[in-house]
Amino acid sequence: MLNNKLSRILLPTIFIVLAYGFWLSPDFKAISAGVAIFLFGMLALEEGFRAFTGGTLEKILKRTTDRLWKSLSFGIVATTIMQSSSLVSVITISFLSAGLIGLSEGLGIVFGANLGTTTGAWLVAGFGLKVNIAAYAMPMLVFGVILVFQSEKRLKGFGYILAGLGFLFLGIHYMKEGFEAFRGTIQLAEYAVSGMAGLLLFALIGVAATVIMQSSHATLVIIITALAAQQITYENALALAIGANVGTTITAILGSLSSNERGKQLAGGHLIFNVVTGLVAIIFIQSFMAGVESISAVVGIAADDYTLKLAVFHTLFNLTGIIIMVPLIGRLVWLLEKMIRVKPTRIAVPKFLNDSALAFHDTAIEALRNETLRVYKHARNIIARGLSLSREDMLSDLPIEDVINKNNMPIPFDIDAAYEKNIKSLFGAILTFSSKVPGEAQSSHDISRIRNANQSIISVLKGIKHMQKNMFEYIDSDNDFIREEYNGIRTRIVRVMRRLEKISSGNEDEPDVTVLSLDALKLTLEENSATLNERIEDLISSHDITADMGISLINDSNYAYDIIRNLIAVNSNLFHAEAKAETEAEHMIALEDHEISSVLEEDEK
Amino acid sequence: MKLKKLLKKLNFFLHADKQLQHDKDEALANVLKKLKKKEMKLQEELDLETDEIERKFLEQELKIVHSQREKGIGLLSEMRGRSRENGS
Structure with missing residues (x-):
């Protein structure tokens, strides 16, 4: 003006x-x-x-x-x-x-x-x-x-x-x-x-x-x-x-x-x-x-x-x-x-996305990445609250079992309202901003990763929302078996969240291959998924849980599987090595699903 | 610096494609080096670990890193073969 x-x-x-x-x-x-x-x-x-x-x-x-x-x-x-x-x-x-x-x-x-x-x-x-x-x-x-x-x-x-x-x-x-x-x-x-x-x-x-x-x-x-x-x-x-x-x-x-x-x-x-x-x-x-x-x-x-x-x-x-x-x-x-104060707002507004950041490819990509990290940070809160936990407990050093036992009662939390307030506007701004970045091969590659990360965050939140109803019903159920299974789902998600935090914060003693470190998580996920299905069948056939409980558990286990897969995808798309070329190299080496399955099959032999 | 080396550097600088290829090659080799270090570290940890569950977890991670290295070595030799064919 x-x-x-x-x-x-x-x-x-x-x-x-x-x-x-x-x-x-x-x-x-x-x-x-x-x-x-x-x-x-x-x-x-x-x-x-x-x-x-x-x-x-x-x-x-x-x-x-x-x-x-x-x-x-x-x-x-x-x-x-x-x-x-x-x-x-x-x-x-x-x-x-x-x-x-x-x-x-x-x-x-x-x-x-x-x-x-x-x-x-x-x-x-x-x-x-x-x-x-x-x-x-x-x-x-x-x-x-x-x-x-x-x-x-x-x-x-x-x-x-x-x-x-x-x-x-x-x-x-x-x-x-x-x-x-x-x-x-x-x-x-x-x-x-x-x-x-x-x-x-x-x-x-x-x-x-x-x-x-x-x-x-x-x-x-x-x-x-x-x-x-x-x-x-x-x-x-x-x-x-x-x-x-x-x-x-x-x-x-x-x-x-x-x-x-x-x-x-x-x-x-x-x-x-x-x-x-x-x-x-x-x-x-x-x-x-x-x-x-x-x-x-x-x-x-x-x-x-x-x-x-x-x-x-x-x-x-x-x-x-x-x-x-x-x-x-x-x-x-x-x-x-x-x-010059940063104005507090009721609905989350983009912090990094502005026309100045569009001046260079690097700044535009970094602004998008930082904004997506903000979205992820908000999403972590929603995940924790959706699992009836506090974010601090979820990411603390306390044994996961203790955290789950301490938070054994359902805590009402409106995931839709939190999504509207903290995620939706930022997600929209990220999509709009990414369409303004001048399209060069490298940057569009980066942008598609950032878009994928955002979409994965949304999928995680959808999964949490779907699970929330049954989780509320079963985490303080009188039936020990179903309660244990739902606490098991919570435990798996918390474990992955903690592991991802650890990988992203890095360890000085360990070689810095963050994208590749996620493959071990994928393997654990596939392995758990295989054993979990067998266990649910056993629980139903032995009448430890009702058929309705079994259906809920099968559905929610699938949601948990998707949540964890998407959490890994978010981090895979957001992690990056010091040098851009090394990030690309890590993505090239990262194992595909069928390669993970081969490792798993080899392991079972 | 010798003239030949200087010219090679200048050639790289002025031909982005070649430099990009060189950067990719170097990055892949660096990541492979890091993976080798990680594999050795995991092996050391596995040798010292007595807990069965932890051992299993380390063994799995070791297998993953090993597969990643195999894949990376394959990619690197393929990339180098291709650049040799192109005469660079």
Whole structure:
């Protein structure tokens, strides 16, 4: 909504101002074309990096964000490579929304991205202005565009990255040329404002320029090229850089509008960080300038090389921001969670499924998996209550026999109402969301597993509901035989639930083959089913139970068999190894029904 | 790194199909390694176990892991044979 309003007011204004500017000055046209080409380069670069997000990014993120220093480093390195803090922020928001990383890790990445983006200023000031950058741009564009036309995804991605860099260089070249030609007709430096007023005014201009272009990198390149052509003063350039740093948060804010509360909290944290850093830089500007002078003298930057000094300043004040804010990250998380609360609702609403998570295949799949795990968690409660047990008892370490004996009376529980409240809406949202994920072979394979897991959960709940009536009647029956049989059914389900919990939580001493560990459960299920049928026949023929009881028991044993099979199926579809390829390998090796039967037959011989 | 090795790596990187095949092969081999470890661990546990019911359970699990390994080895050799036929 904010995005729409902004573009409705801003867009016509920008068009009019630009058209007037082009009519007034051809040099302004060259500078604007430079900015446009530069921004187009950023888009191409982002598109290129997106081609490499399938699996690789998820793996890197998981490994590099478990500690704060690692998330900081990830932010710095990723932004340095991609040269776009906006892309890193948007990726972080989608990963946070999908539940792949926590808020403090997300904040760490965003803080790191702020420092990483300062490498852009170094590249432009140290390399872009010193050499004929357009000479590098031309071959990059040619090779890049050829690669863009290839069908191979990675080659195409490379093409976009190469063409993106080419456009960035070409854009910088046009901006540089434009500002130099501008010098002959008009001296913008004459409009310089000194003192605190100038600092605040130019910081605001920096904010506005970055909000419009949605790229602090582009603003910085304009600042650096204008500074190199002496069109702005060094002091005003510093103020513009501070403003650009604050303005860059607009991308994260706009990106978070379509995300959940977690994404909004991250965007809020990003804004707080950049505003605090900006304020510190403005208040202590003299100290920062003195610091820049000392550092420049140490690293051998010439006294009149203001563009490189600007790069030093940019890095210095962002580094200071990190030093100030990192110790406060815990408090920041607390404040953000208090300010942007997750609304409690009566009917379960999706927590992970939002448009931000749809940005990448990995995040979309992870969001679906996390949401399904939520459904499964709710379903576990319903299973426990449906068996007249508490969830805590069901999953505790107490002997199962004790748990069953302790809960020997039926406890009324409305499974339909619980399903309506906690499952149905989430199930619907999962189906809708999964249909929106762009269909690539791998992801559709993942999606069908997640859909199957959800369908299996529903089948489990149906089974529990069907069993509930007879279970109520027989778990406190005077007939010891039927009571024992129904407690046996409860015991089998509880045992499987516990075993599944154990497999999913993993054991450090055991090799991690979770999907394959389920085959042993399948074997036990088949074995129990065979012996159970024989026992029921014996009970009926010996008149220990009535024919009606026998029919109920046969039906409910079949329901229990289906419940356990579906529970195994849920977990088989949700478990996954660290590496995606290993999960696939486990599914390939997992035994089919007839293979399990062969093992069972062999066992009986 | 030698030039030949570097070129092989680059070739893999630029040809997703080959890399995918290589990843599958490697993943299957890794899972088989894990299964072998699991089989050995189960055998050790079985050797120490005295309770009859527990022994039976361990024996069953051992048979399952053994069947899984057999299936996996078959799949791996089939996969490697196919990639050899394709000349990669």
